[in-house]
Amino acid sequence: MSNITLKVNGNAHTLDLDPSTPLLYILRNDLGLEGPRFGCGLGQCGACTVIINGAAVRSCVTPCSSVTGEITTLEGLANGGTLHPVQQAWIDEQVPQCGFCQNGQIMTAKVLLDRNPNPTDAEIREGMARTLCRCMTYYRIQAAIKRASTSMKAAGTASGHEVVA
Amino acid sequence: MTTFTNIPKQVEDLLEQWSGTSRRNFLKGSGLLVVSFSAAGIANPFSAEASAGGAAAAEAAGPYPHPDFRQLDSWIVIHEDSTATFYVGKTDGGQGTGTAFRQMMSDELDIAYNRTSLIMGRTDITVDQGGSGGSDGIQVDGWPMRRVAAEARRVLLDLASARFAVPSDQLAVSEGVITVKADSSRRATYGALIGGRRFNVTLTGDSINATTGVAKVKAVQDLKIVGQPLHRYDIPPKVDGSLKWAVGVAIPGMVHARNVRPPVAGARLISIDESSVRGIPGFIKVVSKGNYVAVVCEREEQAIKAATQLAVNWQKPATPSFPTSDDLYKYMRNTTPTSSPDPNVVGNPDAALASAAKVVEAEYDFPFQGHTAIGPAHAIADPSNDQLTIWSNDMKAYGLRTGVAAFLGMPLDRVRVIWMDGPQLYGRTAADDAGFEAAFLAKEVGRPVRVQWMRHEETAWDTKGPAYTFKLRGGLDAQGNLIAMDYNARAADYNHLGYNDPGTVLIAQLMGRRPSATASGSAATPSELYVIPNRRRATQVVGLPLVWESPLRTGNLRDPNGPQVTFASESFIDELAAAAHADPVGFRLALLTAGTTDDKEFKRARSIAAVKTVAEAYGWDTRSSPKPLGTGTILTGRGISYCFRNQTVVAQIAEVEVNRNTGHVWVKRLVCAHDCGLVINPEGLRRTIEGNMLYGMSRALHEEVRFDTEKVTSVDWISHPTLTHADAPATIDIVLLNGDPNPNRPDLPHYGAGEAACRPTVAAVANAIYDATGVRIRRVPFRDGRVLAALKAANV
Numbered sequence: 008m009s010n011i012t013l014k015v016n017g018n019a020h021t022l023d024l025d026p027s028t029p030l031l032y033i034l035r036n037d038l039g040l041e042g043p044r045f046g047c048g049l050g051q052c053g054a055c056t057v058i059i060n061g062a063a064v065r066s067c068v069t070p071c072s073s074v075t076g077e078i079t080t081l082e083g084l085a086n087g088g089t090l091h092p093v094q095q096a097w098i099d100e101q102v103p104q105c106g107f108c109q110n111g112q113i114m115t116a117k118v119l120l121d122r123n124p125n126p127t128d129a130e131i132r133e134g135m136a137r138t139l140c141r142c143m144t145y146y147r148i149q150a151a152i153k154r155a156s157t158s159m160k161a162a163g164t165a166s167g168h169e170v171v172a
Numbered sequence: 173m174t175t176f177t178n179i180p181k182q183v184e185d186l187l188e189q190w191s192g193t194s195r196r197n198f199l200k201g202s203g204l205l206v207v208s209f210s211a212a213g214i215a216n217p218f219s220a221e222a223s224a225g226g227a228a229a230a231e232a233a234g235p236y237p238h239p240d241f242r243q244l245d246s247w248i249v250i251h252e253d254s255t256a257t258f259y260v261g262k263t264d265g266g267q268g269t270g271t272a273f274r275q276m277m278s279d280e281l282d283i284a285y286n287r288t289s290l291i292m293g294r295t296d297i298t299v300d301q302g303g304s305g306g307s308d309g310i311q312v313d314g315w316p317m318r319r320v321a322a323e324a325r326r327v328l329l330d331l332a333s334a335r336f337a338v339p340s341d342q343l344a345v346s347e348g349v350i351t352v353k354a355d356s357s358r359r360a361t362y363g364a365l366i367g368g369r370r371f372n373v374t375l376t377g378d379s380i381n382a383t384t385g386v387a388k389v390k391a392v393q394d395l396k397i398v399g400q401p402l403h404r405y406d407i408p409p410k411v412d413g414s415l416k417w418a419v420g421v422a423i424p425g426m427v428h429a430r431n432v433r434p435p436v437a438g439a440r441l442i443s444i445d446e447s448s449v450r451g452i453p454g455f456i457k458v459v460s461k462g463n464y465v466a467v468v469c470e471r472e473e474q475a476i477k478a479a480t481q482l483a484v485n486w487q488k489p490a491t492p493s494f495p496t497s498d499d500l501y502k503y504m505r506n507t508t509p510t511s512s513p514d515p516n517v518v519g520n521p522d523a524a525l526a527s528a529a530k531v532v533e534a535e536y537d538f539p540f541q542g543h544t545a546i547g548p549a550h551a552i553a554d555p556s557n558d559q560l561t562i563w564s565n566d567m568k569a570y571g572l573r574t575g576v577a578a579f580l581g582m583p584l585d586r587v588r589v590i591w592m593d594g595p596q597l598y599g600r601t602a603a604d605d606a607g608f609e610a611a612f613l614a615k616e617v618g619r620p621v622r623v624q625w626m627r628h629e630e631t632a633w634d635t636k637g638p639a640y641t642f643k644l645r646g647g648l649d650a651q652g653n654l655i656a657m658d659y660n661a662r663a664a665d666y667n668h669l670g671y672n673d674p675g676t677v678l679i680a681q682l683m684g685r686r687p688s689a690t691a692s693g694s695a696a697t698p699s700e701l702y703v704i705p706n707r708r709r710a711t712q713v714v715g716l717p718l719v720w721e722s723p724l725r726t727g728n729l730r731d732p733n734g735p736q737v738t739f740a741s742e743s744f745i746d747e748l749a750a751a752a753h754a755d756p757v758g759f760r761l762a763l764l765t766a767g768t769t770d771d772k773e774f775k776r777a778r779s780i781a782a783v784k785t786v787a788e789a790y791g792w793d794t795r796s797s798p799k800p801l802g803t804g805t806i807l808t809g810r811g812i813s814y815c816f817r818n819q820t821v822v823a824q825i826a827e828v829e830v831n832r833n834t835g836h837v838w839v840k841r842l843v844c845a846h847d848c849g850l851v852i853n854p855e856g857l858r859r860t861i862e863g864n865m866l867y868g869m870s871r872a873l874h875e876e877v878r879f880d881t882e883k884v885t886s887v888d889w890i891s892h893p894t895l896t897h898a899d900a901p902a903t904i905d906i907v908l909l910n911g912d913p914n915p916n917r918p919d920l921p922h923y924g925a926g927e928a929a930c931r932p933t934v935a936a937v938a939n940a941i942y943d944a945t946g947v948r949i950r951r952v953p954f955r956d957g958r959v960l961a962a963l964k965a966a967n968v
Contacts, residue, residue, distance in 0.1 A: 032472045041420040052889055054547065080413065085412055102859075104267060104596065105597075106407070106415070107546050107547045107593075141595070143863045143866030145900035146862055147863075
């Protein structure tokens with residue numbers, strides 16, 4: 008066991024943990040953040056995705072001791088009371104069915120648009136291909152990503168607002 | 173036995189925090205177990221209302237009741253601020269049925285939608301409508317919801333009538349306000365009339381589905397909220413991270429469990445070396461009974477580690493548990509069926525086939541497929557005070573309650589199940605099994621226990637949709653008319669599991685419990701209304717060698733037999749059309765219009781409308797399949813498929829691109845004509861159809877549970893591929909159809925949509941591949957390798 012300090016959604020937390028503990032279980036069970044979810048524990052599905060240093064990271068296979076940057080979870084994506092444009096697009100398009108995987112879809116799409124504000128259909132398919140949905144909402148997710156891309160350009164910023172990560 | 177006492181306060185506090193529902197908040201002046209509601213994370217305009225006198229917490233001590241569906245108060249509570257809370261015994265798997273229920277009930281009650289809220293699937297405070305299943309939430313359960321809401325409106329009008337001393341027919345009601353028509357200054361809100369008090373109205377009905385009051389439901393033409401594309405109330409909290417899920421329930425003192433499954437099917441537990449995990453920090457206990465083994469630790473990751481590390485000595489069974497997945501169909505065709513019901517025979521199919529100008533024969537195969545939920549099965553159980561509270565996403569919360577009580581020998585009124593959102597349901601999932609495991613483990617450990625399956629368990633051990641083999645023969649006369657059809661289906665479905673059966677859930681099986689009889693299982697016949705004068709429909713069920721404790725246990729998968737049966741039947745109709753050199757749409761319409769009698773739900777008329785509509789929406793040009801083979805790398809084609817499910821009619825056209833060098837199939841476009849009667853929420857319905865069709869695509873293109881003779885080898889998303897973003901069609905067109913011969917009838921029924929749209933998709937894709945390539949793929953899934961091999965074999 009050792010003291011691990013994690014900065015999550017703007018708050019620092021120091022916990023006494025086995026350093027090999029995957030980040031996911033700490034976020035969920037110690038910090039009470041339910042955005043990232045256990046889907047496979049293998050880094051294959053993306054349900055556990057968080058953003059660290061601008062990258063979409065699969066927290067189920069990320070030892071907590073390896074995390075150096077600030078962690079943003081789904082709960083930290085909104086700016087105060089204003090949803091991130093990606094989240095708003097998800098509502099406008101009525102994307103989720105059960106919604107369990109949508110954390111991974113939203114967080115992965117957010118990073119995709121940060122890196123490529125105007126993705127082609129092919130780039131969206133490729134960028135999202137490893138984030139799985141068993142309700143098969145892919146078609147609507149892709150529509151929402153295009154909608155978010157448009158609204159973010161209209162707002163004059165690549166990412167709506169910056170998430171410090 | 174411990175004296176029965178109150179539920180611990182911290183548990184009630186957490187309940188309130190999660191769901192806003194607390195047993196401490198009763199209606200003023202009543203002990204009735206209807207409660208105030210302020211859904212955490214759900215936009216809620218009235219969170220501060222109606223602690224309503226706050227009856228003493230002590231009254232929460234009683235046993236968990238079974239709400240009486242014949243009391244109006246069990247369904248609807250009007251609060252002092254004129255908001256309403258609806259209590260229904262359903263669950264929402266993510267198709268927006270909760271929003272639809274609110275729309276229907278708000279409309280009948282005449283109250284603004286945004287002044288209502290809904291509680292679902294809590295066995296102690298919502299009436300038992302069985303939870304979800306069969307896509308019947310709107311089709312069947314929506315009716316008592318509408319009727320009780322209409323009855324509440326009638327009672328409110330009576331109250332206003334008494335207050336204003338005018339007859340009810342001289343009152344107007346709008347959005348929760350009743351006004352005297354002759355004097356609009358005389359008005360009363362619902363809250364003023366009954367807010368915070370009971371209706372005390374007894375309803376009638378032999379069963380919950382028949383529940384009714386005196387009032388009649390509105391004519392379709394008078395519905396205002398039904399039919400609106402309202403946004404689903406559960407989506408914002410699913411998007412901003414604030415929704416509370418069953419998987420996130422955390423109770424003070426809760427510990428974490430993981431199962432340790434037999435490494436091969438049918439293995440017997442010999443011994444456990446507990447010393448192999450005692451050194452793991454947080455280790456609490458190994459629990460085992462029969463062949464069921466679990467480890468319990470303080471923290472989740474500790475339990476995962478302990479489950480991996482636990483040394484268990486198992487004895488393999490002496491004989492193979494099943495054929496390999498590669499040998500499955502040969503096994504199914506050659507084994508003796510466990511049941512062969514008398515076939516359904518019309519006319520004389522043998523004679524007609526013997527006299528046919530052309531006979532077409534084909535065999536089709538469909539593998540076992542699993543639910544493989546995106547989040548593995550889970551449940552949390554609290555055993556405090558000799559009771560059990562189980563938090564679960566099981567779509568049949570009521571069955572889970574009954575089953576667990578029987579399993580553990582507990583009085584039913586000491587068990588309650590609280591349904592919360594979770595990963596997709598769609599049938600008899602392992603959520604059933606996890607609920608029993610959490611309950612058992614909580615009793616064993618004496619603390620609240622959270623159990624979750626790992627990915628490999630979910631994929632390997634979750635219930636499976638049955639594999640099928642088919643053999644079809646059809647006879648055409650000299651003019652190309654279909655005169656005879658012989659349909660034979662075999663399903664590997666022996667011992668098909670029911671829901672929450674205490675004798676057949678996995679933990680019970682592993683413990684050696686056996687019900688007195690195995691379930692016979694079933695194979696299904698096609699759902700279409702083709703008129704074929706000579707016809708035989710025969711079904712058989714076969715079993716695998718290992719009947720109990722098997723990972724290849726079958727249970728209801730979304731549309732349990734539909735995709736399999738319709739793959740075979742609608743592929744075969746296409747083969748017959750091709751043999752007749754007929755246009756596939758025209759060939760189907762001829763079979764539908766050949767009938768002279770109609771059915772009571774107008775399914776034939778609605779089928780014709782759906783097939784014509786989908787062809788028109790697609791821009792179908794009349795010609796036979798296949799089209800002349802293209803010369804490029806990408807071959808394109810289109811295929812149609814049609815079916816109904818219960819009363820819902822669906823016709824789909826898939827347009828595909830087949831890469832002749834790789835065998836890869838991309839479904840570029842899907843067009844769907846969908847008739848489920850009265851549409852409650854068109855946007856919610858369209859989203860459900862979209863996902864449903866893509867689910868059919870996943871089953872067509874990717875999904876197959878693989879196994880060797882002793883274990884399932886599909887254990888993750890590599891060994892068990894699913895549809896991905898890369899597969900999404902470029903275009904989806906959905907036409908919501910009302911093909912009723914009298915589309916404006918005031919009693920137009922609302923049918924189901926949760927499963928119907930996935931039923932025809934597999935065949936539509938197969939028919940499109942044939943149109944593009946001239947190659948008929950008769951075994952699912954259509955993975956690249958299989959398609960490429962078929963193309964090469966045909967020199968395409």
